[in-house]
Amino acid sequence: MSLPTIRLAVDAVVFGYDPKEGISVLLIQRKYDPFKGGWALPGGLVNEDESLEHAVERELEEETGVKVDYLEQLYTFGNPGRDPRNRVVAVAYYGLVKKSDFILYAATDADDAKWFHWDELPELAFDHKDILETAIKRLRGKIRYEPIGFELLDDKFPFSDLHKLYENVLDKEVDRRNFKKKFLQLDILTELEEKVSEGPGRPGSLFKFNQEKYDKFKKEGFNFEI
Template sequence: MKVFPNIKVAVDAVVFGYKAKELSVLLIKRGVQPYKDSWALPGGLVLENESLEQAVERELQEETGVTIDYLEQLYSFGKPGRDPRNRVISITYFGLVSPNHFKLQADTDAADVKWFSINELPDLAFDHDKILNMAKSRLQSKLTYQPIGFELLNTEFPFSDLEHLYQTILNQKIDRRNFRKKILSFEILTETDKIYKPESGRPAKLFRFNQQKYKELQENGFHFEIKFA
């Protein structure tokens, strides 16, 4: 006879932000057992009448106050024993947040909330390090074949922001001239008439990602792709 299953369903989110040429991840400090006082990904149990996406957005709102700009499903983790108490299946999501929505506020279950640089991560609860690594890989590969980098920038940005973002996340140097040529050739950027004044150096034009145009191109078989050595 089969054992009657009592499995719980949770969602967890790996949310990335980019600021000051650093890639950061949103973590909460757990206020309850198990792993009390450990850092963990925001998330929690799915309620009876909400979709998985709603659950993620609700938990993010409750635990961190962050508004998400881009969200997609990452992977589902369900190995017995990944939660020391019950059997919990976690459906994980991958999110991006623009610098505007970078503000934080701890709330309900979370004792504390913080952005951590990807290079200075604390130990994480459960199997969250595994989830985080998977999310990072996904971000890196996705960056090369979908224009999602813009979700991590302000609506209007100098070209160099994009350049630095790619270099930071992919962790390699790229040729400025070729990169600019390539991206501009896609014609998915609109040049605004605004000017950005850096702390030092020559002012730069501001660009804006043209979602509309991208969709049109995409429907005509266009495929965003950036390659690197």
């Protein structure tokens, strides 16, 4: 019996955030067939001697110039037929980045790399729509028992940015006062002296995450129902 030839790939769902625009996803435009010219998740084949994480980070940087510092395995998609030409099993990861940290460029397999608002996505190649939906569900679930935000917001941010982030991810209104009360109770934020004023209205204090507490919650989880 000969060895099955199954190719192993990784794909990355990278979320970015902007308080004004909401949540975006990083996509590339494919340079080669299949789906030439179509939009897809960044990703590619795993090399024989590299770890899966390394493969995602490498492909992501090659194709888009983005380096994520937070990356987590999402799910493995392996249905025969998901790639029209060969059997390819893809281990999908998802990551969070501060959009403003990067200038996108496209290279290797990508003709273009762009952020798309997660409500206005183009048609996607392969089963990447499924992957993306799985990632969105995961992000929505995650937010309830692990902090997100540090990876998506600037180092210093007004509280309203964090509040809007949660409203965006959960896609529902969240009472401003109760949210603040609950979040501050976690004792994960440091309030700075600085204030910032964006447009009209009273300026708000800037906050930053307490890295240590943040990592602790990330590791041990918490309960954050809202």
